[in-house]
Amino acid sequence: xxxxxxxxxxxxxxxxxxLIIGFAAYRxxxxxxxxxxxGRRLGPGVAALSAGASDMSGWLLxxxxxxxxASGMNQVWIAVGLTIGAYLNWQFVARRLRVYxxxxxxxxxxxxxxxNRFHDxxxxxxxxxxxxxxxxxxFYTSSGMVAGATLFEKSFGMDYxxxxxxxxxxxxxxxxxxxxxxxxxxxxxxxxxxxxxxxxVPIAVVAADGGWSNTVAQVAAVDPARLDIFHxxxxxxxxxxxxxxxxxxxxxxxxxxxxGLRRSSDMPTAKLIGMTWMVLALYGAIxxxxxxxxxxxxxxxxxxxxxxxxxxxxxxNPWVAGVLLAAILSAIMSTIDxxxxxxxxxxxxxxxxxxxxxxxxxxxxxxIGRGTVILIALIAVLMARDPDSTVLGLVSxxxxxxxxxxxxxxxxxxxxxxxxxxxxIAGMVVxxxxxxxxxxxxxxxFDMYEILPxxxxxxxxxxxxxxxxxxxxxxxxxxxxxFEKTLHQ
Amino acid sequence: xxxxxxxxxxxxxxxxxxxxxxxxxxxYLMGK
Numbered sequence: 047x048x049x050x051x052x053x054x055x056x057x058x059x060x061x062x063x064x065l066i067i068g069f070a071a072y073r074x075x076x077x078x079x080x081x082x083x084x085g086r087r088l089g090p091g092v093a094a095l096s097a098g099a100s101d102m103s104g105w106l107l108x109x110x111x112x113x114x115x116a117s118g119m120n121q122v123w124i125a126v127g128l129t130i131g132a133y134l135n136w137q138f139v140a141r142r143l144r145v146y147x148x149x150x151x152x153x154x155x156x157x158x159x160x161x162n163r164f165h166d167x168x169x170x171x172x173x174x175x176x177x178x179x180x181x182x183x184x185f186y187t188s189s190g191m192v193a194g195a196t197l198f199e200k201s202f203g204m205d206y207x208x209x210x211x212x213x214x215x216x217x218x219x220x221x222x223x224x225x226x227x228x229x230x231x232x233x234x235x236x237x238x239x240x241x242x243x244x245x246x247v248p249i250a251v252v253a254a255d256g257g258w259s260n261t262v263a264q265v266a267a268v269d270p271a272r273l274d275i276f277h278x279x280x281x282x283x284x285x286x287x288x289x290x291x292x293x294x295x296x297x298x299x300x301x302x303x304x305x306g307l308r309r310s311s312d313m314p315t316a317k318l319i320g321m322t323w324m325v326l327a328l329y330g331a332i333x334x335x336x337x338x339x340x341x342x343x344x345x346x347x348x349x350x351x352x353x354x355x356x357x358x359x360x361x362x363n364p365w366v367a368g369v370l371l372a373a374i375l376s377a378i379m380s381t382i383d384x385x386x387x388x389x390x391x392x393x394x395x396x397x398x399x400x401x402x403x404x405x406x407x408x409x410x411x412x413x414i415g416r417g418t419v420i421l422i423a424l425i426a427v428l429m430a431r432d433p434d435s436t437v438l439g440l441v442s443x444x445x446x447x448x449x450x451x452x453x454x455x456x457x458x459x460x461x462x463x464x465x466x467x468x469x470x471i472a473g474m475v476v477x478x479x480x481x482x483x484x485x486x487x488x489x490x491x492f493d494m495y496e497i498l499p500x501x502x503x504x505x506x507x508x509x510x511x512x513x514x515x516x517x518x519x520x521x522x523x524x525x526x527x528x529f530e531k532t533l534h535q
Numbered sequence: 536x537x538x539x540x541x542x543x544x545x546x547x548x549x550x551x552x553x554x555x556x557x558x559x560x561x562x563y564l565m566g567k
Contacts, residue, residue, distance in 0.1 A: 133555035266538035275544040314566045318559040325552045
């Protein structure tokens with residue numbers, strides 16, 4: 047399959063649009079807070095869609111429809127778990143984190159927040175969290191680039207290296223220029239594109255199948271088991287899939303959107319927009335894959351993950367197909383840019399400013415931020431040049447690792463005054479180690495997704511070690527009281 | 536209809552994911 051001219055034109059317009067947004071954001075970026083947090087001026091719509099689009103990678107348009115296409119309704123559980131997790135994150139973490147990061151000496155990154163929250167002068171907390179972010183997000187970014195370039199190689203016969211460099215240059219350009227605002231505004235446009243694509247495609251497929259009843263009948267003719275949400279599922283398996291939702295509380299590239307919101311009172315609006323977007327997008331992905339079973343009943347696809355892209359090409363004219371293609375690319379790019387910027391902020395704020403040049407000017411810091419965006423992106427591109435590289439396998443630890451190491455620490459730090467710095471450090475180490483070790487063992491309870499034991503053990507460790515250590519000093523407790531007071535104003 | 540999604544499938548497909556949107560709407564309206 048080669049790219050038709052209308053598809054190519056649509057696609058180029060999309061890429062140019064992203065660059066224009068980057069340039070517009072460049073003009074509004076004066077200091078490091080602007081560059082890594084947009085100067086806390088995101089409106090609720092942009093914050094919500096940006097959080098959603100950064101969260102949902104190519105998995106939303108490739109992986110999830112592919113899983114539904116290959117196995118049927120029993121793949122829905124992961125979507126259910128993610129939805130519940132995202133909701134709880136908006137409900138219990140978002141507003142508190144927005145308020146506390148401002149009370150805690152205007153923290154602009156997650157490591158910055160943790161250090162300020164516990165008045166940790168040793169910088170241990172900041173360093174551990176910044177290293178983890180830097181390490182995993184560089185691999186994550188690289189793995190996203192591999193996914194994007196592979197997609198273009200397989201779908202359009204484009205050279206892998208060319209696709210990799212074109213995608214990387216566009217992402218680097220707008221992130222380099224406009225930082226957080228560029229990333230969030232492009233995420234917003236990308237989120238809208240993904241949303242429209244995930245509404246259009248399933249409706250078109252069900253119509254092409256001859257309506258909903260016919261779709262279900264044809265799926266049943268292929269394999270009746272694919273209609274059953276419990277097919278081949280044990281309670282253990284369902285819990286394991288739903289546990290993916292626990293990951294949300296600890297993803298730095300998602301929670302930083304909460305910190306960037308203009309006013310904490312905008313949170314209910316942002317939550318409503320974010321959850322509506324997410325649920326409709328997930329339904330779109332689910333029904334695309336499901337209806338795809340009927341559509342391709344006669345000639346099944348060789349690769350299930352191409353179900354969305356194949357349907358886009360077959361059911362729509364090339365101009366619309368170009369937009370749908372841009373939507374897939376949007377899903378991939380919106381995750382890469384966010385992770386790239388979080389990694390850059392860890393290097394700039396948590397290493398350069400905290401350790402090397404505490405008195406650096408804002409202008410210097412912004413340019414260091416821009417430099418580290420290029421540096422990290424280049425490392426990611428170099429790693430992505432070999433898509434079979436084993437280091438990219440580290441990505442499989444990232445969602446669970448962040449969720450188990452940071453999730454309980456962030457939640458407890460927002461709710462529990464008695465929590466201590468040592469509790470936070472011990473919890474992060476235990477959460478991360480549990481995820482890594484659990485993954486090495488197979489069979490029985492070790493087949494459970496490692497985030498669940500990691501999350502529980504991290505939370506328990508935080509509580510036990512905090513209670514065993516000296517209570518926080520008065521200044522920390524007073525700050526917690528000030529935070530609660532601001533929260534309830 | 537001979538083949539249809541079972542009640543349990545519809546239930547788990549619709550209820551949890553819709554519930555979060557309804558709950559978000561309630562919080563939004565209460566804040567108005």
